[in-house]
Amino acid sequence: MNTGKSRSTNVIAKKKVVVLKMDSYILKTLDPAILNKFKDHLLKILIGRLDEMNFAMAAFK
Structure with a gap:
């Protein structure tokens, strides 16, 4: 799905x-x-990144 909005980032x-x-x-x-x-x-x-974030948040609590 393309929203038509311009995106830019630096990598x-x-x-x-x-x-x-x-x-x-x-x-x-x-x-x-x-x-x-x-x-x-x-x-x-994306699922892998979400898993990493969930793990980090659980460790933060």
Whole structure:
């Protein structure tokens, strides 16, 4: 889902990386199977980060 709002951020990599800029055109034209794999991987990353935050908050209490 693309809200159409501009976003920007700064990132510093610890090692060499390859970056893929994904705009609304790419998201609309990607093969559904590839888009689904991308979505699944992104969800795994977000769930992992949420788990880390929950663990940190539980330790903070």
